[in-house]
Amino acid sequence: MPSSGFDPLKWWLSGREGVDEAQDRDIERSCGSKDGYPSETAARANAAMNGMSSVLFTYECPYCRGWHLTRRKPPAMGAGG
Numbered sequence: 001m002p003s004s005g006f007d008p009l010k011w012w013l014s015g016r017e018g019v020d021e022a023q024d025r026d027i028e029r030s031c032g033s034k035d036g037y038p039s040e041t042a043a044r045a046n047a048a049m050n051g052m053s054s055v056l057f058t059y060e061c062p063y064c065r066g067w068h069l070t071r072r073k074p075p076a077m078g079a080g081g
């Protein structure tokens with residue numbers, strides 16, 4: 001029996017699968033291992049203390065509303081800095 005119909009939502013989800021997966025895993029690990037930092041300054045300070053300020057980026061977590069560190073550069077949010 002062929003499937004009863006084309007599901008556009010399923011198709012769309014299958015297309016974006018993998019794109020968000022890596023970031024979701026990153027966020028999940030960050031949120032799961034520890035609470036987010038209360039501010040970007042705190043997150044950056046922690047990275048600096050570990051000598052990782054040049055390889056870690058900070059981002060505001062949409063899940064816990066805290067700040068996390070990531071090795072992946074987040075989407076550009078403006079020039080300068």
Ligand SMILES: [Zn+2]
Binds near residue numbers: 030031036062065
């Ligand atoms: Zn989080």
